[in-house]
Amino acid sequence: MKIIFKITGILSVILLVACGNENSKSVSEEKIAESTQNQVAYKVISGTAFSTSALNGVNVTAICKDGFGFKDNVIVNAQGQWQGEIDTSKFPCRLEVKANGQTYHSYIDHEGSVNINPLTDMVVAYASNQVPVTWYQSGSITKEKLNSANSALVAELIKKGYGINNDIDLFNAEMKANNPIPQAIQELLEAIKNNGNIKDYDALLMLIKDGNLSQIPEKIELLNNSVAKVFGFNKDACQALPKTENMEQYNKCSEKVIDDFSESNLVATDSDEKCILVKQGNKVSLTKGNQTVSALLDKEQEDGLDFTFDEGELEIVDLIINTGPYTDINTYSQIGLDFSGDGKLRGVVGKSPTVPSMNCASPEFKKLMELYK
Numbered sequence: 001m002k003i004i005f006k007i008t009g010i011l012s013v014i015l016l017v018a019c020g021n022e023n024s025k026s027v028s029e030e031k032i033a034e035s036t037q038n039q040v041a042y043k044v045i046s047g048t049a050f051s052t053s054a055l056n057g058v059n060v061t062a063i064c065k066d067g068f069g070f071k072d073n074v075i076v077n078a079q080g081q082w083q084g085e086i087d088t089s090k091f092p093c094r095l096e097v098k099a100n101g102q103t104y105h106s107y108i109d110h111e112g113s114v115n116i117n118p119l120t121d122m123v124v125a126y127a128s129n130q131v132p133v134t135w136y137q138s139g140s141i142t143k144e145k146l147n148s149a150n151s152a153l154v155a156e157l158i159k160k161g162y163g164i165n166n167d168i169d170l171f172n173a174e175m176k177a178n179n180p181i182p183q184a185i186q187e188l189l190e191a192i193k194n195n196g197n198i199k200d201y202d203a204l205l206m207l208i209k210d211g212n213l214s215q216i217p218e219k220i221e222l223l224n225n226s227v228a229k230v231f232g233f234n235k236d237a238c239q240a241l242p243k244t245e246n247m248e249q250y251n252k253c254s255e256k257v258i259d260d261f262s263e264s265n266l267v268a269t270d271s272d273e274k275c276i277l278v279k280q281g282n283k284v285s286l287t288k289g290n291q292t293v294s295a296l297l298d299k300e301q302e303d304g305l306d307f308t309f310d311e312g313e314l315e316i317v318d319l320i321i322n323t324g325p326y327t328d329i330n331t332y333s334q335i336g337l338d339f340s341g342d343g344k345l346r347g348v349v350g351k352s353p354t355v356p357s358m359n360c361a362s363p364e365f366k367k368l369m370e371l372y373k
Helices: 002-038 118-128 132-138 143-159 181-193 201-209 363-371
Strands: 042-049 060-064 081-087 093-099 102-108 112-116 247-251 261-268 274-280 283-288 291-296 304-310 313-323 333-340 345-351 358-361
Touching (some): 042 093, 042 102, 060 081, 093 112, 093 132, 102 112, 102 118, 112 118, 118 143, 118 181, 181 201, 181 261, 181 283, 261 345, 261 363, 274 345, 274 358, 283 333, 291 345
Parallel strands (some): 042 112, 291 313
Antiparallel strands (some): 060 093, 093 102, 247 304, 261 274, 261 358, 313 333
């Protein structure tokens, strides 16, 4: 009997261990199956983010299906490039970048590359009939509507004089050195700043989301499309002052003293940062980075034109535009333009109560100044 009990006891232990092993195996298999189900297939999406220049250092964010976004933080580099990972089951995704007080948007529905810039932002507004910042939070859009809006915006830009191809994909075009999109964006933002009917970029977006693409302003033509050549000043647009031996002076100049133009072939004298000078109507604006100084040619006494002669030869022409009041130098905006005697723009100075002084010059004149330092 003792032997039987011992054998029975041993068999019971063996059976218990065997059952425990089977349960353990079952739990382990369940965990493996669950883990396999929870594995996420991430894919890389990348692209460029820029406005008038690369949006260096800003975050790119995404809202995808079920509120998911990028796996990790995504930062734009100095060349405007960015890259992030998205769960492939969560496409499509709405994209957003914020920089210098402005926000731009884009859209992607598959692995690959996509651009984020003012033009993609405008396409989103037109296709969704929403302000893009509102659309980004909870809006929807179809690829068909996006493609149609892309074509409509491109057609309107070409109609208004912007140099882009009629079959260009604003979202997926590769940003090579000769791509016309950055130039078109720069020209468009300049035109908005100098358009009397549109307050700013956001105001244009409001018009576009309501279907008013025709409100996009026409491109401001570059003067000679190179270093600004001024083929004479209209002295009759100013009031003549008494002449001196080597100078002719005028004040109370109107907008007709010089033709409208845009000059982007300027650089800051203390760096290589690009400057843009635009004259449209009576408004003259100088932009460097995200700062702009504007002044008006509105027949004020301080709006002046000077011709300086050296041994009878015209040497320098200066056009000074002031916007008062003039009680203190810190209360008014001023832009000064300096031209050589042959009509080439040499330098521009801009200052206002709210913007630090800007000093810009043509690359040729900047080199000359550095040579004589």
